[in-house]
Amino acid sequence: MINKKIIKSAFESMLFVWGDPLDVKSAAEIFNLNWKDAYDYFKELQAEYEKEGRGIVIREVNKSFQFVTRYENNEYIEKLCTPVKEKKLSQSALEVLAIIAYKQPVTKVEIDSIRGIKCDRVIEGLIKKDLIIELGRSTGIGRPILYGTTSTFLKNFGFESLNDLPHIEDIGNVMHVEQELDDLDNQQISINFDGQ
Structure with missing residues (x-):
């Protein structure tokens, strides 16, 4: 017969x-134990968890047993499990993201040129949110960094691949880019971020 320590484990x-x-009966059948012995083993386990003051306790429910968290820890669990705030990307972040998505691999100079404004901070923010990454360096003068989108970008915007992006006739025309982004924003696209 299997020893008690192995059965309790x-x-x-x-x-x-x-x-x-x-259910104690189901657990007992696995080991060909009588119900009373199985029940006693569960009660011993329950007492061991309680004695050690563990964060997980064993609760008895109608002659069945279940792991639950210790009631005194509810406050901390609630703080951990509070939903992440939903934040929308700013208009400038959406513009830069669209340019990168459609033109990748693309340099910061090309993005600045299309937008007509510098976008260093926006790029930093998109990298922190794991929506874009550095893909390497261009062979052009000064070997500038090339940017592209990530799988997080695809996942958060509901695309399987870049082929799913809506068609834009001329990415160089900022008006078209802004219109496309307005359309996306009107569809209530929002992304979960970890408080950034």
Whole structure:
């Protein structure tokens, strides 16, 4: 017969995987135990967790057992699980992102030229949000950095690939870019960020 320590260890693993209250009868059948022995093993496990003051406790529910978090820790769990604030990208960030998406690989000078305004800070912000990355360097004078979009960009905007991007006739025409972005913004596209 399997010793008690192994059975209790298995019960602990079963509780973790099962999630819902685990019926003592079902657990007992796995080991060909009688119901009373299985119940006693669960009670021992429950007492061990309680004695150690663990963050996870074993709760008995109608002669079944389940892992739950310790009630005193609810405040901390709520803080951790508070939904991330939904933030929309600014108009300038959307413009730069669209230019990069359609022209990639593209340099900052090319982006500045299309927008008619410097975009260093916007690019930094998009990199921090993992929407764009550095793809390498151009072979042009000064070997400027080339930028492109990330898989996070595709995921957050609901695209499977760059082929899914809406068609824009002339990316160099900022008016067209802004109109396309306005259309996207009107569709309530928003992205979850980690507080940045």
